[in-house]
Amino acid sequence: MDKNLSGEDNDDIDWDTEDELEIQEIQDTVFSSCTDLRTTGQHVVCCDGEASSSSVPFRSKFIQQFVVMGFPEESIAKAIKQNGENSDLVLDSLLTFKALDDSPEEQPSVSPPLEPSISSDDSASEYNENVLNNVYEEDSWSSDSDNYINTVKQRYLNDEGSSLSEKEKMLLFLANMGYPAEEASIAMDRCGPKASLPELVDFICAAQMSRAEDPYLLEDVKPNLKDILNDCGGYKKRKMYNELCKQKKQREISGEEPIRLPKSMIGFGIPTESVPRMVQRILPEKTIGPPYFYYENVALAPKGVWDTIKRHLYEIEPEFVDSKYFSATARKRGYLHNLPIENRFPLFPLPPRTIHEALPLSKRWWPSWDTRSKLNCLQTAIGSARLTDKIRKAVEKYDGEPPMEIQKYVLYHCKKWNLVWVGRNKVAPLEPDEVEMLLGFPKNHTRGGGISRTDRYKSLGNSFQVDTVAYHLSVLRDLFPNGINVLSLFSGIGGAEVALYRLGVPLSNVVSVEKSEVNRNIVRSWWEQTNQRGNLIHFDDVQLLSRDRLKKLIESLGGFDLVIGGSPCNNLAGSNRVSRDGLEGKESSLFFDYVRILDDVKSIMSRHR
DNA sequence: CATAGAATGATGTTAGCA
DNA sequence: TGCTAACATCATTCTATG
Numbered sequence: 001m002d003k004n005l006s007g008e009d010n011d012d013i014d015w016d017t018e019d020e021l022e023i024q025e026i027q028d029t030v031f032s033s034c035t036d037l038r039t040t041g042q043h044v045v046c047c048d049g050e051a052s053s054s055s056v057p058f059r060s061k062f063i064q065q066f067v068v069m070g071f072p073e074e075s076i077a078k079a080i081k082q083n084g085e086n087s088d089l090v091l092d093s094l095l096t097f098k099a100l101d102d103s104p105e106e107q108p109s110v111s112p113p114l115e116p117s118i119s120s121d122d123s124a125s126e127y128n129e130n131v132l133n134n135v136y137e138e139d140s141w142s143s144d145s146d147n148y149i150n151t152v153k154q155r156y157l158n159d160e161g162s163s164l165s166e167k168e169k170m171l172l173f174l175a176n177m178g179y180p181a182e183e184a185s186i187a188m189d190r191c192g193p194k195a196s197l198p199e200l201v202d203f204i205c206a207a208q209m210s211r212a213e214d215p216y217l218l219e220d221v222k223p224n225l226k227d228i229l230n231d232c233g234g235y236k237k238r239k240m241y242n243e244l245c246k247q248k249k250q251r252e253i254s255g256e257e258p259i260r261l262p263k264s265m266i267g268f269g270i271p272t273e274s275v276p277r278m279v280q281r282i283l284p285e286k287t288i289g290p291p292y293f294y295y296e297n298v299a300l301a302p303k304g305v306w307d308t309i310k311r312h313l314y315e316i317e318p319e320f321v322d323s324k325y326f327s328a329t330a331r332k333r334g335y336l337h338n339l340p341i342e343n344r345f346p347l348f349p350l351p352p353r354t355i356h357e358a359l360p361l362s363k364r365w366w367p368s369w370d371t372r373s374k375l376n377c378l379q380t381a382i383g384s385a386r387l388t389d390k391i392r393k394a395v396e397k398y399d400g401e402p403p404m405e406i407q408k409y410v411l412y413h414c415k416k417w418n419l420v421w422v423g424r425n426k427v428a429p430l431e432p433d434e435v436e437m438l439l440g441f442p443k444n445h446t447r448g449g450g451i452s453r454t455d456r457y458k459s460l461g462n463s464f465q466v467d468t469v470a471y472h473l474s475v476l477r478d479l480f481p482n483g484i485n486v487l488s489l490f491s492g493i494g495g496a497e498v499a500l501y502r503l504g505v506p507l508s509n510v511v512s513v514e515k516s517e518v519n520r521n522i523v524r525s526w527w528e529q530t531n532q533r534g535n536l537i538h539f540d541d542v543q544l545l546s547r548d549r550l551k552k553l554i555e556s557l558g559g560f561d562l563v564i565g566g567s568p569c570n571n572l573a574g575s576n577r578v579s580r581d582g583l584e585g586k587e588s589s590l591f592f593d594y595v596r597i598l599d600d601v602k603s604i605m606s607r608h609r
Numbered sequence: 610c611a612t613a614g615a616a617t618g619a620t621g622t623t624a625g626c627a
Numbered sequence: 628t629g630c631t632a633a634c635a636t637c638a639t640t641c642t643a644t645g
Binding site: 261263300301302303381384385386387452453454455574576577578580 | 611612613614615617618619620621622623
């Protein structure tokens with residue numbers, strides 16, 4: 001597997017051999033390395049004028065791109081004979097040949113990557129059986145919440161009120177107001193530990209109303225706890241909040257209720273909650289996999305954007321999650337998917353969750369008046385040297401603590417640019433490898449191979465937070481123990497692939513679509529370094545991924561198990577001063593290609609089943 | 610030419626308070 | 628309820644520099 005056949009060094013190989021076994025062997029070897037199929041234009045990109053100085057003649061390069069993909073040369077010759085030198089048509093034919101040749105039981109059996117070989121320390125090497133044991137006292141709640149309430153009530157009645165946690169007190173209070181325990185606790189989990197009573201009641205009312213009209217949230221309604229608990233106060237308030245619910249309903253009837261971001265962005269749950277969640281959702285028939293799908297974008301998009309996204313993705317409720325619960329850096333994102341949400345588990349080792357844990361060396365220089373424990377969202381640009389110099393000069397004028405005004409000035413810029421303390425009076429932007437670590441990638445994931453420092457920041461800033469996504473994807477591990485076929489759109493630096501790999505989900509076939517060549521190179525080298533046994537097929541433009549091509553891919557690979565991707569946020573992100581045009585913007589409108597491709601995949605697969 | 614630096618606000622949410 | 632202030636935000640584009 002250490003042969004690198006994706007370069008131009010493979011001219012030595014005698015492709016004219018008649019030996020079937022040898023062909024097969026080479027095919028296996030080559031197919032397991034990665035491929036880069038350009039789809040721009042009628043011919044391969046490398047055949048333009050500049051590349052003509054290469055010693056490799058055009059024809060062999062044209063053939064080579066398919067050889068590298070792992071197709072036998074006879075098939076390639078046949079396909080070229082049929083279609084001429086049109087890479088699209090040739091690929092279609094080749095995939096058809098492959099589909100006809102492959103018998104169903106020939107699906108590659110890929111063994112899990114038990115010993116991942118990333119060289120860094122914080123990589124997947126810690127993956128082991130422990131993840132299975134990561135059960136956080138789930139049953140104490142989900143088995144019978146009413147019993148729990150009874151216990152709490154008993155303690156309360158036994159004058160143990162002071163020993164009750166804030167959460168338990170609130171739960172009791174809500175129960176007294178007549179709300180089912182289950183709904184109350186869901187509300188508390190969703191709204192966060194500091195949620196006020198009105199917020200919680202508001203949430204419960206909204207949930208009740210949406211359940212009444214929303215077929216996607218058909219939870220069992222538990223018996224009302226009014227019968228269990230005595231009514232000891234809160235009656236007046238309940239009346240008030242019922243009034244509030246009425247108003248809300250009025251609003252809902254008169255117009256569309258827009259998606260509201262939850263104050264505490266924990267989605268359908270996070271691994272570190274003291275009390276596990278009991279959220280259950282039942283998706284409508286037509287949205288249930290295969291394939292599973294997973295869509296991501298910025299949570300703080302302009303008004304109405306998430307409503308549109310939801311409308312185009314089967315009206316499934318997105319979950320909004322801030323990665324600050326998984327990492328030392330914030331990242332507020334919406335995730336819309338049809339994955340199960342029960343029995344999720346996090347990646348191990350758990351990443352550092354405070355700045356000091358993530359950057360221990362900074363602790364020494366961190367002034368007490370900078371009270372940050374988490375970094376803000378990592379973006380694509382970093383603070384300048386001039387700014388850090390200004391800050392140093394501003395701070396070092398004072399012996400001890402600088403005056404309030406200076407503190408304010410420094411903190412404003414530190415927060416804005418995610419600056420950290422690296423020396424006496426010295427702040428600095430994060431190093432690229434620190435960003436990699438904070439986002440859950442192996443160290444040096446984006447380093448080298450002709451990639452500039454600026455490009456590293458840019459690629460990383462546009463990426464998934466791996467731990468967050470992996471937590472959501474973790475349910476796939478038991479569903480696909482023998483390997484998964486992934487269609488990864490807008491792959492970037494491979495956040496989805498890295499997440500699945502670190503989870504121990506064997507990657508059988510990955511079709512990765514990514515516009516940036518720099519990013520494709522990063523994923524390719526990661527794929528090789530981690531000794532993946534599956535196939536990686538690269539495309540560069542989602543817009544050129546036609547239904548026909550998808551059909552051929554599905555026939556060839558046996559369908560996709562997961563369609564995953566986060567479409568461009570350029571025109572949605574708050575940092576964009578120039579072209580924050582919403583979903584219709586130049587790049588962000590590619591969301592509709594995600595929808596188109598997902599729809600195509602679903603319809604093609606349902607026809608083939 | 611490639612790379613890094615610097616300048617360029619607006620939108621939306623939340624908290625606090627009268 | 629309505630106002631204000633505080634705060635965060637997967638960025639773009641021109642310019643300098645080698």
